[in-house]
Amino acid sequence: MKKLIAGESTITFEETESLLVFEGSMRLANMKEYDVVTDFLKESSETSPQNLTMDLRSLKFLNSSGITTLSLFILTCKKNNQPQITVLKNDNISWQQKSVTNFKKLWDDVEIKD
Amino acid sequence: MDQKINDKSDDRIGWEKEKQNFIDEISDLKILYQTIAEHSSTIENELERKNQEITNLIQQLRKYLSPQLYDLIVGRPEQASLQYQRKFLTIFFSDIVGFTEISNEVDPEILSSVLNGYLNDMAQIALRYGGTIDKFIGDAIMVFFGDPEFTDNATHARDCCLMALEMREAVKKNDRHWMQQGVSQGLKVRMGIHSGYCTVGNFGSKNRMDYTIIGGNVNIASRLESLADPNSILLSSVTRNLLSEEFISHFKHSIQIKGIHHPVEVHELLAYKLSDLPTHHPFVSMDQDGFVIDKIHFDRTTNTEEDLEAIEVALTNLLSQIENYRP
Numbered sequence: 001m002k003k004l005i006a007g008e009s010t011i012t013f014e015e016t017e018s019l020l021v022f023e024g025s026m027r028l029a030n031m032k033e034y035d036v037v038t039d040f041l042k043e044s045s046e047t048s049p050q051n052l053t054m055d056l057r058s059l060k061f062l063n064s065s066g067i068t069t070l071s072l073f074i075l076t077c078k079k080n081n082q083p084q085i086t087v088l089k090n091d092n093i094s095w096q097q098k099s100v101t102n103f104k105k106l107w108d109d110v111e112i113k114d
Numbered sequence: 115m116d117q118k119i120n121d122k123s124d125d126r127i128g129w130e131k132e133k134q135n136f137i138d139e140i141s142d143l144k145i146l147y148q149t150i151a152e153h154s155s156t157i158e159n160e161l162e163r164k165n166q167e168i169t170n171l172i173q174q175l176r177k178y179l180s181p182q183l184y185d186l187i188v189g190r191p192e193q194a195s196l197q198y199q200r201k202f203l204t205i206f207f208s209d210i211v212g213f214t215e216i217s218n219e220v221d222p223e224i225l226s227s228v229l230n231g232y233l234n235d236m237a238q239i240a241l242r243y244g245g246t247i248d249k250f251i252g253d254a255i256m257v258f259f260g261d262p263e264f265t266d267n268a269t270h271a272r273d274c275c276l277m278a279l280e281m282r283e284a285v286k287k288n289d290r291h292w293m294q295q296g297v298s299q300g301l302k303v304r305m306g307i308h309s310g311y312c313t314v315g316n317f318g319s320k321n322r323m324d325y326t327i328i329g330g331n332v333n334i335a336s337r338l339e340s341l342a343d344p345n346s347i348l349l350s351s352v353t354r355n356l357l358s359e360e361f362i363s364h365f366k367h368s369i370q371i372k373g374i375h376h377p378v379e380v381h382e383l384l385a386y387k388l389s390d391l392p393t394h395h396p397f398v399s400m401d402q403d404g405f406v407i408d409k410i411h412f413d414r415t416t417n418t419e420e421d422l423e424a425i426e427v428a429l430t431n432l433l434s435q436i437e438n439y440r441p
Contacts, residue, residue, distance in 0.1 A: 067153040071146050078142075095156050102149040106142060 004040045009059065011040055018048035018083070025061035034069040041073045045083055052083040056100060057090040067099055071106055078107035086111045198315025203260035204270040204307065204353060205332055206245065206278060207339035208236070210253040211302040220297050228292050229253060232301065235284050243277040248326050258327055261314045271309055271356035278305050278347045279386055285345065286427065306339025307383070308350040334378055337371050341380070351379035360387045407432065 002013040009024035020041070028034050045052055054070075056062075062070070077085055089100040089112060103110045172188055210216070210232075217225055236255055240247055245257040257277070259270035282303070289300040310331030316323040338348040354363055362384045368377040410425055417425075 061157075062153075063157070064150055064154050068146070068150055071149050075142050075146065094160050095153060098156055099149060099153040102145070102152060105145045106149065 002040075002044075004036065006034075006037055011037065013040070013044045013047070015047055017053070018051055019053045019055060020044055021055045022059040024059065026059060026066045027061060027063045028065060031065050031068065034065050037066075037069050038073065041069075042076070045073075045077060049083050051086065052077075053086040053088065055088040056096060057088050057093075059096075060093055062095055062099070071103070074103050074106045074110060078109070084109060084111075086113060088113050090114075198313050198317070200311050201261050201264070201314050202267055202310065203258045203312050203314065203327060203331075204267070204274040204309040204356075205312065205327065205335035206240075206255075206257040206259075206274050206305065206307050207336045208255045208278075208281065208303050208305040209339060211304055211344045212299055213253040216297055216299055224295055224297070228288075228295050228297060228301075231291070232285075232288050235288065236281055239277055239280050239284060243273045243280075245274065245277055246325075249324070258312070258314075261327075267309065268356045268358075271307075271353050272358070272361075274307055275347075275349070275353070275357060275361055275383055276386060278307060278383065281305070282345060282347065302344035304339055304342035304344060305347040306335050306337070306342055306349075307347065307353050308335035308338055308378075309353040309356060310334070310350075330374060334371055334374060337369075338378075338380060341369065347383040349381045349383050351381060354379075354381045361385075362387065 001015065004011045004013075006026060007028050009022065009026040012021045012023075013019070014021070026037075028037070074085060077083060085103075085107070087100055087103055087110060089096045091097050091114060100112060104112055175184065175187075220228075233250055233253075233255065237247055240255070240257045243259075244263065245259055246261065248256040248258055250256075257274070259274045260267070282305070285301055285303045289302070292299075292301040308331055310329075312327040312329040312331050314327045316325050317328070318324050334350060338350060342348045348366070349357075349363060357363070363381040364384065366380045366382050368379050370377050407428075410428065412425060
């Protein structure tokens, strides 16, 4: 298990389950600060090239730089055509209602589950 | 020749592929832009909703704080910390005569209704005169003048006494209402006022603090209140000396208060000459030496209920004055 602490949020990567769990409020100041998140996601996708689940259900807040980082990660996976991405969302958190669904617009192969 | 044609064809295929990649990338960027814009809008809308919630909460908070204190906390939150200072203040206490007996006898719903009505009336008057409502302690009210906004000691004493006189008039109106609601004793209130140096500030823990005042002078004001007769206002000589001649008061006696080394001279505040209170001493003109009774025409065939009540109030006041002046 690998863990990244990014400000008030954490990302945990369960290698055996190819699972990324996002928790807390992700509000890093700018895209530069999100480089650590980008690297962590990249390493995780390389470790699990077949499929990867991103569990966002406990991510209460994500700022604009954060959604850009996740979206660019989806686009990178689309370009590489791997891994297959599944996103778990929580509609009780207002930002997730629309923004998570938009991942599918970026790459139609993304699977979104409540 | 054929090689050249093949090279051109490969270039064209490569260019077409690059063009397609470029178009796909622009398409992705468009979606990405849209995603970010929608995400930002969601956050902004949420922010606006939360702001509205905070505004509503602050509006609720306004009901429980003096306007000065409200402005201080809302405008400069760093001020709401555990700080204190010594200040010369005028302190007011009041409580309802026999409230324990009333609360034992009266239905809790009725008691709650009339008590809240009374406290609300008193709070409105206190706020109108610029008083800081320190706290409600059951039926008791504690108000002080001089912080957070400081004008000058004489103004604070004057405003406090005018407030007390207006409260007394409001109590008389409430008295009738309380009796109509089934409180047989009606409403009688005692009040005490004193001026002096107090320690004022926020006391308590970081999680729960009260903006209040402490010190021996606070105790003197409280003690004066407890010594007052029903519907009378007692002043210390310190407050009395800050008042102008427009205030009519008379010396009652000196008292020794536990914990205070010197005797406290007690005065009773009777009236304010320039008062425009509508029900203030009807049919009676007060001056510092006594009073003059205006013509009272009692006619059982023409007097209304209000006329009779005004006459009754005037005569009751006069009897009270005579009793107080008797050596």
